[in-house]
Amino acid sequence: MTAPALLADNGDAEGTNNTLHEPISPDGTPEPGKLYEVPARNGRAVRVAAGQTIRVINTHGTQVCDLWAFNADNLNEFMSMEHLRAWIDRINPLPGDALVTNHRRPILTLTTDTSPGVHDTLIAPCDIYRYRTLGVEGYHDSCADNLRLALKAIGLRQHEVPGSLNLWMNIPFDIDGGIKWLPTVSRAGDYVEFRAEMDSIVVMSACPQDIVAINSRAPMPVHFSVA
Template sequence: MSFDHARIATMPQLNSKPCGSNHTLEDPISADGTPVIGERYHVAARGGRAVRVKAGQTIRIINTHGTQVCDTWAFNQDNLNEFMSWEHGRAWIDGLIPKVGDPLMSNRRRPIMTLTADTSPGIHDTLMAACDLYRYMTLGVEGYHDNCADNLRLAMQAIGLEAPEVPQPLNLWMNIPVDDQMKIQWCAPVSRPGDYVDLRAEMDCIVAMSACPQDIIPINGDDCKPVELHFEVHD
């Protein structure tokens, strides 16, 4: 396997900068990401969106078709350098997957959100980095490929912000079983159409979501076809 090492070393020079672009940049829910309470928004297949969620509000993220992984991030609205961090979160919950009632911890070791409802079988992932251009290069893709890391960057830019880095996301509905030899598999979701999770903000947050564009391995269903997601913000 060969790599374009110069390209990897120089793109991007800042973690806030995307390696390419897609429709995400032209598709914010509003100029600054403020939602209409109760309105249902979509996250288009292969794209991303960002939304402001105030402390005490809940965002419901809906797996409309049941097969789609949603990479999910939360940043402190007042300081984007504080964000949901799974290096810290796994240590707090003493586990790999959050359950209803679990706090989702920031990199400053305090709750940034809480998982308050989950209608799915509860299989999510906190281990895998967001897919990025370099991941698709390793899978043999030539040229640009939509990816979750850029969807985060573009979704934040679309509402006038910059993500300081691409943290480990909460990969909703991503099915990465770990066996007794500590090996993993890349499997299709076990969620169902209409399954949702509710995340309550514990501080004013920017929540970003990516309808994962992975179309080479079957994490978005056995047919490897990314589709749209939906979300709502409620008081």
């Protein structure tokens, strides 16, 4: 009998940056109300208990933040963009919408959005392969690696990189299905708030993309707090 094939594993980073060495705490537990920075091109992971609210701030207004959420008790259950779109019957969530997992259960609820509401659920997190197609030689920071490194920094690991909710990412599409890669329309200080519907690990990446225009080609930090 042929042995079953091993599950593919995509949990190892292609490189490293300060994400690995600068967690907000050893296990990702935050101080309530404290303002934390996600430095430009880096990521951070934070534990958000059921009922708590995480606020993510576009401090400079020009920055995309890739965001993931995982069931803290089972990282194989995670916020899923394809399941979300089926759940809300729209491309992007609005305040009041539940964001669901690959098990079709609410994990976060979007409660507040002070920005114009232009976000993205279609585009995969950037990775080393994306940068190679854009002509980059050698290593380039990426949202995929920021996820892997942020989890590793608090002693966790996920075997895959799920699709992310790309906060403030401006990817309009036309009637023929063509898309454009445009700067954000957010303003400095705009924020979103999510209420956790289960104990969660939330990971944020201040997207390192500096080749196409989504971050105005100048990646900047974002900030967050948990209350």
